[in-house]
Amino acid sequence: MDDSDTSAILPEEFTSPSADEVPDSGSVSPESEVVDTSSCSPVCPGRPLFPCPLPVSVEPVLFLSMFSLALQMPLNTQYLWDRISENVGFNGTKGGGCRNSSGPPDPLEKEVETLTAHWSLYISLAGFAVGLLMVTLLGSWSDRGGRRMVLIVPSVGLALQAGVYLVVMYLRLPVGWLLAGRLLSGLSGDFNAILAGCFAHVADTSDPNNRTFRVAVLEACLGVAGMLASVIGGTWRRSQGYINPFWLVLACNLTAALYAFFLVPESVTPDPSARLFSRQHHQAVLRLLGPRSQGGCGPQLWLYMLCFFLVVTVHFGSRELFVLFELSSPLCWGPELVGFGSAAQHLSYLSSLLGLRLLRRHLDDSWVAVLGLTSNIAALLVISGATTTELMFTGYGLNFLSMASTPVLRSKLSKLVDPSQQGALFASVACVEGLCSLVASGVFNSLYPATLHIFKGFPFLFGAITLLIPASIIGTMRCREMKADHGTS
Incomplete structure (x- = not known):
């Protein structure tokens, strides 16, 4: 890691200028908004009681x-x-997907499942x-x-x-x-x-x-x-x-x-007069995504937010079905293999972090996100047709860069708004992420039983096709940025 990266990660008392903290009357220079941490007392709002070394x-x-x-x-x-x-x-007990039972289902078990x-x-x-x-x-x-x-x-x-x-x-x-x-x-x-x-x-x-x-x-x-x-x-x-x-x-x-x-x-200058229960906070979120957003970036915010919604929905939806897909025929995995599969899924976070670190030296963030989506699409295509343990783990291996797209999207969204709007932005992103969880559960858990007798891996194929949309949007927006840069140069 180079020196610039190290300094960016150290937990110093950073502050960013906040337009909302400036009084309505008159203008204040950015320097006046920064907390002077050198003269802070140990209980200063901008400094922790015991700074972490x-x-x-x-x-x-x-x-x-x-x-x-x-x-x-x-x-x-x-x-x-x-x-x-x-x-x-x-x-x-709740049986696995490979249970061979010719008798009728237990009505009590059905009631327990429903409740x-x-x-x-x-x-x-x-x-x-x-x-x-x-x-x-x-x-x-x-x-x-x-x-x-x-x-x-x-x-x-x-x-x-x-x-x-x-x-x-x-x-x-x-x-x-x-x-x-x-x-x-x-x-x-x-x-x-x-x-x-x-x-x-x-x-x-x-x-x-x-x-x-x-x-x-x-x-x-x-x-x-x-x-x-x-x-x-x-x-x-x-x-x-x-x-x-x-x-x-x-x-x-x-x-x-x-x-x-x-x-x-603390990373912003606390305003003692800021009230928690105020309509202005929800209005700030609406203004953020409205047509008159900061710098006229509303359309870009919406497009990147749409990409984030689709990517996270596919991540959540496919993840909910992986265990069920593994337990049932023809894979019929036991607890050990299911545990290894879960570990392989989560390892994609670390491999994506390493891949992102290396690729950003040679590629723009947008192309790194497109590569991450390509990795995810390839993995879902292989998993959708997996009939052996080897194929399933091959799919998990192809998923090594799948988590590189979401940090890029979060970062792009953050750069589109004013420093004084970061809290409102990431609150909106968190709400979208919560909505993704609900939509993913409804869509993918409905698709799986509906297509089980036609093509068992159809939900994963559906997810791969869905990811083509954000990949196209991100790639198109990057191409337009490059054209605009060439036009002004």
């Missing part, structure tokens, strides 16, 4: 939050399944609906009020959710109480607020030329955390049940909140 800033917050989320998500579904099975008197799916949907929708309003509020407010609170408050909310889940497990309360924990998390902004705060913080503290790599480092944190949680969660649940893993979830979220409070430097 390591070359990291918000990466541990995102890692811990993602680890706790990835650890608890499969456990939530399994806990619902077990509790509902007890309530309806079902003593069977589990319904409660999972209720809990997800409750958190998403409440979190959608709060993340836009918190994200836009952070442009004036500061980034650290947008990291601390959601982490505390996720810890409260884990606490409610532990109470439900200890006291064996009805599963409906899990909804209360999810609502508490949603009211604090949920994980999407942490995403928005972390990416906005990196946008504040990074040089535009190095921003794509910094964003890719954050995304690599997501992948590594998800890989570790997927390896640990299943084995731990089988050996010790649900309660101990949820204590770790609680500890991770509290640690993330404490780290953000004590060690993360």
Whole structure:
């Protein structure tokens, strides 16, 4: 890593000028907006109480939050399944896709599946609906009020959710109480607020030329955390049940909140007069994407946002089906191979980070994103027709650059808006990401059973075709930029 990259990653007290912080009357020079950290007291809003000596800033917050989320998500579904099975008197186990049974399906098992799916949907929708309003509020407010609170408050909310889940497990309360924990998390902004705060913080503290790599480092944190949680969660649940893993979830979220409070430097100048509950915050998000956005970049924002939506939807949708595809015929994988497959999926985050680091020395970010989408398309095409273990892992191998496109898109979106709008932008991106999860579940989980008897891998083929749209948009926009540059030169 060269010196410029190292300096961009060090967690100094960076600040960026914020147009929203300047009083309406008169103009203020950019120098007057920067926090003079040299004269800060230890409790100055722009400086953490104990500056971290390591070359990291918000990466541990995102890692811990993602680890706790990835650890608890499969456990939530399994806990619902077990509790509902007890309530309806079902003593069977959920069979794999290769089970050979000529008898009629057990009506109790069908009831358990239906109730589990319904409660999972209720809990997800409750958190998403409440979190959608709060993340836009918190994200836009952070442009004036500061980034650290947008990291601390959601982490505390996720810890409260884990606490409610532990109470439900200890006291064996009805599963409906899990909804209360999810609502508490949603009211604090949920994980999407942490995403928005972390990416906005990196946008504040990074040089535009190095921003794509910094964003890719954050995304690599997501992948590594998800890989570790997927390896640990299943084995731990089988050996010790649900309660101990949820204590770790609680500890991770509290640690993330404490780290953000004590060690993360503030990246914008906090405005004490900034109010949290104000319509102006939601209006700022609407202005951001409106026709009169900063510099007239509204159309470009919408196109890049569309690309981001399509790419992330395909990522989420295909990932939900991989395990089901592997468990069923003709692959019929066991738990060990499924674990190796999950690890191979998450390794694409690290390989994409390395590929992005190397390719950006010779290629523009847009072409790196197109190469990443090409890698993803090739992988989905191979997986759609995979009938052997070797072919399936070949598909995972071709997926090595698939995660290079999303950091490029986040970075391009960040560069299109004013520094004072980074919080509103990444709050919007986080909401789009939450919407992607819902759309991906609905579309891909509907396509799979509908096309099972025609072509089992059709959802993956559909995903590959869908990715041609963002690849075409990104390539076309880059070609137009190159033409414009040649025209002005």
